[in-house]
Amino acid sequence: MFPTDSSAGAPLRLAVDCMGGDHGPSVTLPACRAFLDKHPEAELLLVGRPEALAAAAQWPRCHLVAATEVVSMDDPVEVALRRKKDSSMRVAINQLKAVDGAAPRAQACVSAGNTGALMAVARYLLKTLEGIDRPAIATVMPNQTGRYTTVLDLGANVDCTAEHLLQFAVRGSALVAAVEGREEPTVGLLNIGEEVIKGSETIKRAGELLRQADSAGQLNFYGNVEGNDIFKGTTDLVVCDGFVGNVALKTAEGLATMISTIIKEEFGRNWLTKAAAVLAMPVLKRFKGRVDHRRFNGAALLGLRGLVFKSHGSADAYAFEQALNRAYDAARNRLLDRVHDRIIATLQAMPAAAQGDAGDKVADAAQAA
C-alpha cells in the first residue's frame, strides 16, 4: 500500500523546498505568497533555514519546517543522499511519508533543486510504486492547438526496454488525466516515421505493447509520431526514452533561445527597427506570452509513492508558482491513485508474456491488495 493523495475534506498541503534552485527564497517565497493568495483552501509547508524563511512566519495557512542544510545545484548525488541528511530538499520530500500510520503531512512536494539529487533522494525516501524500477520525468510543451503536449521520459531513464515505454504511457496518461483534465489522452510513440515498421527493435516492440494495451481499453494509443508532432499537438502525450526526450527538449530550448535572440537583434539594429519594435510591442508581447516557457514550468517525477514536482533551477517567482499550481492540481486530482490504478489495470489486461518481471511484481501486488 502507498499513502493516498488526500483525506476527503482535509485541506491540501504542499511541501516546498524553499532553498532549492538558483535563487532560493528570493524566488520561492514570493511564489508561495502568490500561490496562497490564489488558493484560499491550500496550505503550504515551507522548508528551509528558519532565518531565510522569517518573512513568511506570519503568513496564513503556512507552516515553517526547519532544515539546516541546502543541496547546491552542483552537489553530486552522493552528497545529497549520504551527507546532507537535513537538507531542505530531503526534509520537504519526507513530508510526503506516512509516519506511524498517520497520514502524510503533505500531498505533494515541489523543489527547484538539482535534478539528479532530487531524483535520488525522492527515490530513496519514497520508494517506487510496485513494478516500477525508476521514476520517469514528464513535462509539458506548448503546441499549435493552444494546449500542451506532455512528454516523458526526459532523462531519468537512458536505456529503456519496450516495457518501460509502455509504463511511461500508462503513467503519463494518468498525469494528463489528472493535471490537464483529459480523461482518455491520446498517446504517441516517438519514432522516426509514422509506419509501424520504422524504428529500432525496442521501438517496434513498444508499438506492439501499446497496441495491445489500446485493444484492451487501457490506454488510447494513436500510433507513431515524429519530433514535429510534439508541437503540432498530434497527441496529448508523447512517449520516448530518456535520452531521446532530453535531446528533444534541449534542442527545442536551444532553437527557442536562438529565435528570441535573433528577434531582439533584428529589432535592435537601428533607430528605425527600434521604432518598429515599439509599434509592434503589443503583438510581440502576446507572441512571447504564448511561447513563454515559464508558463509550463513543473516537471512530474512519475512512479514514486508520492508526488514530487521539479521546477526549473533558474525559475523566477512566476515560473515557480506554475510548478506549485501543477503539483496542487496533481494532488487535488489524485494523481498518485490514478497512476497506481492504471498500472495495475493495464498490466492485468496484458498477456503475461508482455509483462516481464515488473508485470509479475505488479500482478502479485494487485492480488495482495
Place this chain on the structure above:
Amino acid sequence: MFPTDSSAGAPLRLAVDCMGGDHGPSVTLPACRAFLDKHPEAELLLVGRPEALAAAAQWPRCHLVAATEVVSMDDPVEVALRRKKDSSMRVAINQLKAVDGAAPRAQACVSAGNTGALMAVARYLLKTLEGIDRPAIATVMPNQTGRYTTVLDLGANVDCTAEHLLQFAVRGSALVAAVEGREEPTVGLLNIGEEVIKGSETIKRAGELLRQADSAGQLNFYGNVEGNDIFKGTTDLVVCDGFVGNVALKTAEGLATMISTIIKEEFGRNWLTKAAAVLAMPVLKRFKGRVDHRRFNGAALLGLRGLVFKSHGSADAYAFEQALNRAYDAARNRLLDRVHDRIIATLQAMPAAAQGDAGDKVADAAQAA
C-alpha cells in the same frame, strides 16, 4: 579504389534527378538554370523524361539524359530498387560510376526523391567505402554564431555502436572541411549532459573512442554537447545516432513551424496588429531570412563511393538550388577523397581493439592500396 572526385582541369559535372521531389521539373529546372547562371564553369546532366525536360534542351553546359520512370515519394524501397530500373533517380546515381575504366560522367548527384529509396539505390549502385556498413545522412542547421552546425546521422542508422559514432565524426569532419571550409572542425558528441559519465554505455564508449582519435590528432573532439548546443554553435559538428538525430531535427522543424504560425496569427489579429506588421516588415523579413530553412537545404549521404545529396522533397527552386550548391562545393573540394583519407588515417591511428571488424577491413584496404 574508388573513382576520384574530379580530373584536374576538367569541368565539374553534377547529375540531377529532375523528376524527384514533390514538384519535379517545375522546381528542379528553374533551380538548374539559376545554378548554371551562377557557375559558369559547371556542367549539369539533367536526368528525366525527355518531354519533361524539353525546355532545357538548348541550355548551355547541359546534357539531357533520358530515364523513362520516376520513383514516387511513397514508393517502397523494393519498387525503387527492383522494379523501376530506369528511374531518373537510378540513372542519375549511375552517372557517378566509372564504366570500363573511363572516368565517371558526373562528380556528384542531387535528388529530391524519397529518402529511403535514394539511400537504398545509392548504396546498391555505388557501394559503401571500405569498412563502412551503411551511409549516414548529414545536414546543417543554422546557429547563433551566424554559421552552421553540421549534424549526423539523421535517420539512416537507427541502432548505432560506439564505432559507428566515431565513423560519423570522421566522415562529418571531412564534410565540414570540404563544404564549410573549416579544416579542423570541432566535434561534439550529443548527450544528455556535459560530464563524461553521462549517457548510455554506447555513448560513453563513443566518448572514449573520440578522445583517443583526438589524442592521435585525427579529429578535433570538443566533448559532450546537449541538444541546445546545436543552435548555440558550440561545435562545428554534432554526432549522434540516426534515431536521436532525426527526432532532434524534426522537433526543431516542428517548433519553428509553430513559432512562425504564432507570429503570423498575432500580426494578423486585427487592423492594428496588421498595421504593426507592415511597419515591422523589413525586420520580420530579415529575421525570416536568417532562419530560412531553404538556405541550408541539401543533406549529404556520407560513406558511399560517390557523392549523393538529398534535397528536401518539398523544396522550391531556391531551396533546390542550394542543394546543387552544396553538392558542387563538395565535389569541387574533393569530399570523396577527404572522407576516404580520413577514414584510413583515423583507423590506422586507433588501437586495434577499438577498430572492430570495420577497422580490420579498412586497415586491410589501406594496406592493399
